[in-house]
Amino acid sequence: MILSDFVNGIEESVTLAAAAKAKELKAAGHDVLILTVGEPDFPTPTNINAAAKKAIDTGKTSFYTPASGLPELKKAVNKYFEDFYGYSVSPKEVIVTSGAKFAIYAFFMSVLNKGDEVIIPTPYWVSYSDQVKMASGVPVFVEGRQENDFKVTLEQVEAARTDKTKVLLINSPSNPSGMIYSEEELRELGNWAVEHNILILSDDIYHRLVYNGSKTTMISTISDEIRKQTIVINGLSKSYSMTGWRIGFATGNPEIIAAMAKIASQTTSNPTAVAQYAAIEAINGDQSVVDAMRGRFEERLNTIYPILNEIPGIEVVKPHGAFYLFPNVKGAMEMTGYDNVTDFTDALLEKEGVALVTGDGFGAPENVRLSYATDMYTILEALDRIKRFIENNMK
DSSP: OOSOHHHHTOOOOHHHHHHHHHHHHHHTTOOOEEOOSOOOSSOOOHHHHHHHHHHHHTTTTSSOOOTTOOHHHHHHHHHHHHHHTSSOOOGGGEEEESSHHHHHHHHHHHHOOTTOEEEEEESOOTHHHHHHHHTTOEEEEEEOBGGGTTBOOHHHHHHHOOTTEEEEEEESSOTTTOOOOOHHHHHHHHHHHHHTTOEEEEEOTTTTOBOTTOOOOOGGGSOHHHHHTEEEEEESTTTTTOGGGOOEEEESOHHHHHHHHHHHHTTTOSOOHHHHHHHHHHHHSOOHHHHHHHHHHHHHHHHHHHHHHTSTTOBOOOOSBTTEEOOBOHHHHHHHTOSSHHHHHHHHHHHHOEEOEEGGGGTOTTBEEEEOOSOHHHHHHHHHHHHHHHHHTOO
16 A cells, blocks of 8 residues: 555545535536635735735745744734733744644644544534544544534533543634634633643634624633633634635643644744735734624625525524534435435535535534635525525425
8 A cells, every 4th residue: 555544544624625626617617606615705905915025025035934933923923912812922832833724733743642532522623633633632522512502511521521631622713603602601611621631722713703793702811720721723814814825823831832833843844934924914014904804704694694594494503703604404405305415515516506515524414514705796696506406406
C-alpha cells in the first residue's frame, strides 16, 4: 500500500468537497447555485488591502517572521482582546497561525496523548473530529438536541466524562447551527471543566456575527479560573471577509502556546508576512465595515428564514449567529423517497443545481447546512429550487 494508515484514517472535509464538486459543475457550464462554504461574499475591506500593498511595496515580504507571529500583530491581538473580551493577553499568551483551522490542529497536537478524549458537542464543525484523530486522540460526541437549540447540557457532558477526558470543545456561535450558549450555560460548563481539570478549547471565530439583539458571551471572560483553563481560537476570515488570507490566532496558557509555536515552526514555519501586516490593519483600523457586513447577514437571515421554514418537510431552528441555517430535512427525505441525507443533497445538486452540505459530516444525519454568506438573489433562487425539488419528487 502506497498511502499511510494515518492518512487513510482521515476523512476529506465535507464542506470543501461539496464546494469543489459544485465549482467543477459550474466550470463545466452547469447552472449551479453554491451555498456550501462559510466564505463571506464581500470583498476584503480596502484599508486592509492597502496595508498589504504597502507591505509589498516596502519589501516586507522576503523574510521569515517568528513562528508565532509578528510582535506588532501580537500587540494588535492584545488590543482585540481588550476591545472584545475585556482582558489583556501577553505576547507569550498569543500565537498567530496560518488560519484558525491550523491553530486548532496545533492545539490538539500539543496537548493530546494517544487515547486522550475530547468531548465534542454535535452538530460540530467537520474538521474537529479528524483533527483529534490526527493527534491520536478520541472524539467523544455528545448530542446537542434540536429541541435544546443544538446545545449540550452539564448533565450530558458529565455523563460523557471518563478518566481519559482531556478537552471540552465549545463553539459559540456554532458552525453549523448558529446557536449561542448563554452566560449561565457557559459558567456551568466552565466551572465543571475547572473542577475536573479539563482543558477548554473555545472556538470563537463567529463571535462578532450575532443577530437580532442576541448577545455572545465568550467562556474565557466569565472568570479567571475558567480563563486559565481555556485556549481561545479566533481569526479574521469571517468577520473581516479575509478567508483567503489565512490568519488565525490562539491565546491562553503560555506553555501550551509555546508548544503550538513549536508545531508551527516544524510545519508552516510562519503565517504569510503580507497577510500578517494586513491583519494588523484589520484589527487596528476602522471597524465600521465589520458592523456593515454583520447587518447584511442579519438582513439575509431574517428574509430567508421564514421562507425556508414554509417549505414542505423542512424544520429549521432560527440561528442567533454565524451565517448558516441547519434545517432538518427528514420529512423532505421521506416525501421524496431518500433514506439518507447525502443521497438527498446529491440529488438536489443533480436535478436542481443547488449545492448544500450534507449533515453527515457534522454528526447530524437528518440535516443539511445552507450558507447565507452569498448574495440574496442566489439564496432566494436556491430556496425556490429546493421547494420545487421536493414538490416534483414526492412519492
